[in-house]
Amino acid sequence: MRYVPLLAFSALSSVASAQSFSDGTFFDSQWLSTKLIDTTPAADATWSGIRGSGGNPDDCRTIAHNWQITPAGVSIAIAHLSKVTLWSPAAGPGIVGIQWSFDARCDSAPYVSAIGFGPLLRQNGRWFGVPGNAAIVGAGWTALGGIASAAAWVEVGGTDHPDFSPGAPSLEVGFFTSNGGSGTSLRNLATGRVDNYSIRIRRTCAGDLNVDGQVDDADFVLFVAAYNILDCSDPAMPAGCPSDFNQDGFVDDTDFVTFVAAYDNLLCP
Numbered sequence: 001m002r003y004v005p006l007l008a009f010s011a012l013s014s015v016a017s018a019q020s021f022s023d024g025t026f027f028d029s030q031w032l033s034t035k036l037i038d039t040t041p042a043a044d045a046t047w048s049g050i051r052g053s054g055g056n057p058d059d060c061r062t063i064a065h066n067w068q069i070t071p072a073g074v075s076i077a078i079a080h081l082s083k084v085t086l087w088s089p090a091a092g093p094g095i096v097g098i099q100w101s102f103d104a105r106c107d108s109a110p111y112v113s114a115i116g117f118g119p120l121l122r123q124n125g126r127w128f129g130v131p132g133n134a135a136i137v138g139a140g141w142t143a144l145g146g147i148a149s150a151a152a153w154v155e156v157g158g159t160d161h162p163d164f165s166p167g168a169p170s171l172e173v174g175f176f177t178s179n180g181g182s183g184t185s186l187r188n189l190a191t192g193r194v195d196n197y198s199i200r201i202r203r204t205c206a207g208d209l210n211v212d213g214q215v216d217d218a219d220f221v222l223f224v225a226a227y228n229i230l231d232c233s234d235p236a237m238p239a240g241c242p243s244d245f246n247q248d249g250f251v252d253d254t255d256f257v258t259f260v261a262a263y264d265n266l267l268c269p
């Protein structure tokens with residue numbers, strides 16, 4: 001009888017889990033924060049991001065912004081970045097998108113009743129967010145989340161996108177918090193909390209013929225069309241014959257078995 005060394009098994013497990021990252025305790029040593037945007041007078045907005053109690057549940061990351069509004073309007077944004085390396089791109093199935101979720105709340109209501117929250121990536125020192133996904137949150141926990149392809153992530157203050165291709169520079173992940181305002185000259189203090197941060201790399205897989213990260217009826221329609229054509233050398237077959245999962249030159253019952261297994265799982269790993 002052969003024993004599988006526990007160390008080897010652990011290594012395999014960590015490879016699988018490298019596609020996702022989550023944090024519900026927010027040790028200060030594992031997070032940093034830095035200013036992304038500050039259009040206040042003299043760019044004098046201050047902020048904090050530290051581990052605190054009163055999460056959803058238990059510990060969380062507490063945040064605070066102190067900034068000056070002007071009649072013309074200002075905006076500030078703070079990056080909160082995990083120091084734990086999430087993802088070093090390597091050869092493999094293509095990246096479909098990056099999925100995130102976290103819980104957020106604003107505690108300074110009604111004095112300052114809103115804070116913007118959203119997901120954040122850093123690649124090669126450049127920051128990327130998802131326009132339109134910043135949520136304004138009043139008192140009480142709100143669950144935020146979504147999934148975005150490389151095209152949907154946009155550089156903060158620019159128009160470029162991150163590179164999700166194999167061999168691209170590694171990605172760091174986190175979230176941003178933001179405030180702004182116009183029409184007054186008040187100085188404000190906003191406080192809030194974030195908990196249950198989670199992020200997951202979504203890749204395509206065998207059976208995902210339309211490359212959206214899951215195997216469902218839309219893929220079945222594509223598979224059936226290829227199955228009816230059968231021969232990969234038929235000019236009617238889609239380029240590359242992607243439904244020929246075992247690469248034997250035909251889309252037949254063997255490939256159907258592979259498709260059904262992926263269809264049952266629905267989501268690619």
Ligand SMILES: [Ca+2]
Nearest residue numbers: 024055057059
């Ligand atoms: Ca927690």
Ligand SMILES: [Ca+2]
Nearest residue numbers: 208210212214
């Ligand atoms: Ca699909």
Ligand SMILES: [Ca+2]
Nearest residue numbers: 244248250255
């Ligand atoms: Ca085949």
